[in-house]
Amino acid sequence: MADDHVAYPCPYCGEASLEAAATLPYVRGYVLAFHFGSKKIVGCTKCVRLQLLKETGISSAIGWFSPTALVSNPFLLVYGLARTALVTRNPAAVRKQLSDAGIPEPQGELSLVRIGYSLAASMIAADSRIEPEEVATAAEIGVQIFKDFDKAEFNKVVANHQNLPEPAELATLLSGVLTDDGKDAVYGFLLAIASSDDDLAKEERELLDVVAENMKLRPAA
Numbered sequence: 001m002a003d004d005h006v007a008y009p010c011p012y013c014g015e016a017s018l019e020a021a022a023t024l025p026y027v028r029g030y031v032l033a034f035h036f037g038s039k040k041i042v043g044c045t046k047c048v049r050l051q052l053l054k055e056t057g058i059s060s061a062i063g064w065f066s067p068t069a070l071v072s073n074p075f076l077l078v079y080g081l082a083r084t085a086l087v088t089r090n091p092a093a094v095r096k097q098l099s100d101a102g103i104p105e106p107q108g109e110l111s112l113v114r115i116g117y118s119l120a121a122s123m124i125a126a127d128s129r130i131e132p133e134e135v136a137t138a139a140e141i142g143v144q145i146f147k148d149f150d151k152a153e154f155n156k157v158v159a160n161h162q163n164l165p166e167p168a169e170l171a172t173l174l175s176g177v178l179t180d181d182g183k184d185a186v187y188g189f190l191l192a193i194a195s196s197d198d199d200l201a202k203e204e205r206e207l208l209d210v211v212a213e214n215m216k217l218r219p220a221a
Helices: 045-062 067-085 091-100 112-124 132-145 151-159 167-175 180-194 202-214
Strands: 006-009 020-030 033-043
Touching (some): 006 091, 020 091, 033 045, 033 167, 112 202, 180 202
């Protein structure tokens, strides 16, 4: 394996190898409310730059609608453009993101439950809100699905969700790592979490559909 890349395909172009990683902070304003967040992006150098520009463009369009967002967004937009210009190959950062998500080096030892932690945490945090009740429910479901599920370890992963790639990106990376049975187990975990309140929201269904598609889930599942 070359030192300047990690031999997984880029989740965006599917052609080049993983070689760059970046974190982009953002703000979203909702008239009287706002929230700060960040996105983890990993891929080939070209695609990471394009994704940074895309996210900066989204912030330039919808990052203004509260007094706090109005003040902070210009600084974050400048940061986004500067970060785009500074993207270079950084395999160490890529390996760190993969390790945080439970994805081993190619040919490395795979932990299915660790991947379950990461994808579930990433999905729970997708709306930028971490509800303690949802985390507790996810942990109870995890214990039933994975024999070596550790609630304390899961809570740590959720607490550090900002270190994880986006759910769709993570699912794409997992598509070439997991067996069909492994994909079924992880997706079943996510589906059980999303439907645990007997109210599968439109946003949750859309996210599950993207994860299933990107993970190349077999139709029977």
